[in-house]
Amino acid sequence: MSVDTATVRRVARLARIAVSEEDVATMQGELNAILGFVEQLGEVDVSGVEPMTSVTPMEMKKREDAVTDGHKAEDIVANAPATQEHFFLVPKVVE
Template structure:
């Protein structure tokens, strides 16, 4: 399943990763090399094997749905590149 340049652009768009036209060919080559190597998993018969997302407990712990922390707007905003009062500032998104 070799990636076409259009697919590389589509993935970059999905990942919100700006990619220059000049980078496409290099990325296409690298990604295809990695994917080609990964193809070896196709040799295995995984019929009926249960997939696992991790190796911890089967079910994650539950906790009471209580407020245990908060009221720290200044700390939360302390690394914001741009802010307006107690809010993050972003470019206008609604006309």
């Protein structure tokens, strides 16, 4: 895939990057080089490679999926100026 000058201007506008007319040709070459590298990556045979979550082989930590209140109600309202039964008290704003 080759990027033309109109595409460079459109990408610059979408990215909100000010590109002068002198820099359009330079940016066009850079974008074409990036796309060429991505095309090279697409040619690599990865059919025997398993997806991984880390560079080093390790088992992911798992926890039981349970719904709780977090047991942190006291910690959450600890710095509030006014509380009542683990709720924040705020001044009335509607009469």
